[in-house]
Amino acid sequence: MSYLIRRFEFFAITLWAALTINFILPRIMPGNPAQAMLVRFRGRVSPETVKAIEVAFGFHSNEPIWQQYLEYLRNTFTGNFGTSVTFFPVPVGDVIKQGLPWTLGLVGMATILAFILGTLLGMLSAWRRGGFFDAVLPPVFIVISAFPYFWLGLLVLLAFALTLNWFPLGFAYDLTSSINLSWDFGGQVIWHGTLPALTIVITSAEDYVKMARAKGLSPVRIMFMYAGRNAILPNLVGFAMSLGFVISGAILVEIVFNYPGLGFTLLQAVHSEDYALMQTLFLMLTVAVLVAVLAADLLTAVLDPRTREQG
Amino acid sequence: MIATATRPLLQVKDLCVDYLTESGPLRAVDRVSLDVARGEFLGIVGESGCGKSTLLFAIARLLSAPAEISSGEIWFDGKDMVSMDEDQLRHLRWSGYSVVMQSAMNALNPVMTIAEQLGDAIQAHVRMRDRQLRSRSQELLKVVGIDPVHLHSYPHQLSGGMRQRAMIAMALALTPDLVIMDEPTSALDVVAQRSLMVKIKQLQREFGFATIFVTHDMSLVSHFSDRLAVMYAGQVVEVGQTRQVFAAPKHPYTVGLMRSFPSISGPLQTLTGIPGSPPDLAHPPSGCRFHPRCPKRFDRCPGEEPDLYSNDQVLVRCFLFDDR
Numbered sequence: 357m358s359y360l361i362r363r364f365e366f367f368a369i370t371l372w373a374a375l376t377i378n379f380i381l382p383r384i385m386p387g388n389p390a391q392a393m394l395v396r397f398r399g400r401v402s403p404e405t406v407k408a409i410e411v412a413f414g415f416h417s418n419e420p421i422w423q424q425y426l427e428y429l430r431n432t433f434t435g436n437f438g439t440s441v442t443f444f445p446v447p448v449g450d451v452i453k454q455g456l457p458w459t460l461g462l463v464g465m466a467t468i469l470a471f472i473l474g475t476l477l478g479m480l481s482a483w484r485r486g487g488f489f490d491a492v493l494p495p496v497f498i499v500i501s502a503f504p505y506f507w508l509g510l511l512v513l514l515a516f517a518l519t520l521n522w523f524p525l526g527f528a529y530d531l532t533s534s535i536n537l538s539w540d541f542g543g544q545v546i547w548h549g550t551l552p553a554l555t556i557v558i559t560s561a562e563d564y565v566k567m568a569r570a571k572g573l574s575p576v577r578i579m580f581m582y583a584g585r586n587a588i589l590p591n592l593v594g595f596a597m598s599l600g601f602v603i604s605g606a607i608l609v610e611i612v613f614n615y616p617g618l619g620f621t622l623l624q625a626v627h628s629e630d631y632a633l634m635q636t637l638f639l640m641l642t643v644a645v646l647v648a649v650l651a652a653d654l655l656t657a658v659l660d661p662r663t664r665e666q667g
Numbered sequence: 668m669i670a671t672a673t674r675p676l677l678q679v680k681d682l683c684v685d686y687l688t689e690s691g692p693l694r695a696v697d698r699v700s701l702d703v704a705r706g707e708f709l710g711i712v713g714e715s716g717c718g719k720s721t722l723l724f725a726i727a728r729l730l731s732a733p734a735e736i737s738s739g740e741i742w743f744d745g746k747d748m749v750s751m752d753e754d755q756l757r758h759l760r761w762s763g764y765s766v767v768m769q770s771a772m773n774a775l776n777p778v779m780t781i782a783e784q785l786g787d788a789i790q791a792h793v794r795m796r797d798r799q800l801r802s803r804s805q806e807l808l809k810v811v812g813i814d815p816v817h818l819h820s821y822p823h824q825l826s827g828g829m830r831q832r833a834m835i836a837m838a839l840a841l842t843p844d845l846v847i848m849d850e851p852t853s854a855l856d857v858v859a860q861r862s863l864m865v866k867i868k869q870l871q872r873e874f875g876f877a878t879i880f881v882t883h884d885m886s887l888v889s890h891f892s893d894r895l896a897v898m899y900a901g902q903v904v905e906v907g908q909t910r911q912v913f914a915a916p917k918h919p920y921t922v923g924l925m926r927s928f929p930s931i932s933g934p935l936q937t938l939t940g941i942p943g944s945p946p947d948l949a950h951p952p953s954g955c956r957f958h959p960r961c962p963k964r965f966d967r968c969p970g971e972e973p974d975l976y977s978n979d980q981v982l983v984r985c986f987l988f989d990d991r
Contacts, residue, residue: 563773570729571788571837572760575753581787582776589778660778661821 374642438632459617600648675702682739697901710892718901764845765838771830775822782818828859907981
């Protein structure tokens, strides 16, 4: 129990720290969103409009910083994230609502499926020790998983869009998203397959796996309850983390493929100094990772009795 | 009928085990022959790396690559174990013979309770209702002297001695004819060792199973085993009744082992030990494998390989006992 309480404490404290840093960062960055907007509209707005925009974004306000901070916290918890400069006058919440399904639906699903498939593949390859899979997969997995994935993405684009001309270069959602999906999917399968493959190779040498064989258990039971369940523990934490990183990890992929998810939105926000949007996106990334870590901790506690007491 | 009654429970004939290494096969067990009668307690002693654990795992057919049985026969209760495939072995395992491993900490699955690990062994071989299974599991823990409340404990919650007892409870779950033990006491302190050995011996009398007990601890095995086999560099160098081997050790290596530990009750004597270290099995010495360390070697030893010679109902692999 104390393990769980400590995990929740950790969650609360890091969440607060993240929120605060998220509040401070944009305020110590150079530049001003109203100025940025002025540049965007090439001076076609009057100084009065500029002032009005600044007030709307909370920049000209004379409130002391702590009051702004409290208001920021209140707004955050009530889901009022302000107005986007990039997509003016659309509220930030709506911008995110548009991008989120793309990122969550495709990248998130790919991560989950890849985890399941990768783990099974890894288990199988490790289980047939000394076989073809065991000899070939782990080294190949390690090499491939060391490639930066956006670079692999660029290669895919080069091969299929430029050279073979099978797909357009970007913005044709269904086609690129399917490349994106299948590529990302493949990469994740490999990524998630590596660790279980290696750890199962290690756990198969454990005495308790030998003991399970000596007991005359069925191979399926040995693989899942003895070799697999222990090998999956470290991988599970990695999986929960990678779910948390779905949003941030998608940034580079989405940029490479011009894919209309949150990562691409973040790029646009940074380009146009869209503080409100940026702040909200950063917040989402942080919260996603924190929630994922918490979930990983809870899952580990369920699956590994040793953590429940020691922690 | 008479043949089955007198036939040993386990017969090992000229068993060889090789480790297939990059630089060719390495023979870890060399032409070992052993018999174990029903209800008998056979001790196997030897230094680390003499092949005793490899021999055990070969008998249990639990070797994993790169080790494999390269020749020889293993007959268990009249069944040829060497030619059995994994599926046939699975049915024989645990109900015919069970294994107790060296370190219970590593041999018990850390994420399953004792009850789960006892239960799956039983249910892999017999159908049992949940209630029946629970009472059987409780009974087993009581037999080895553990409070049944620990059924729902995880291995890390038990003490070292309790874990070993739990392993033994597991090994007895299906009342096998043979329990193979690989240094089950080596991770325990002397007091726990003693009480575990007494327990094993008592259980053996109660249930009548035969035991092969591997250890490097001569003094431990002296009080509990009926027969004793001494191994050196993959070979059996002396085998006979424990009492006889202890009273009059014949092979110079056995003599050396006996001088390596103090006797508790006997007269005070100087411990001499054995000079040198065990040979590299990839390049075993020519002739008798013990000759480089042997205080009694003579010109015949480096050139020729000794056989097992019978002397006073004890088999010895040493030219000193070659009467021919």
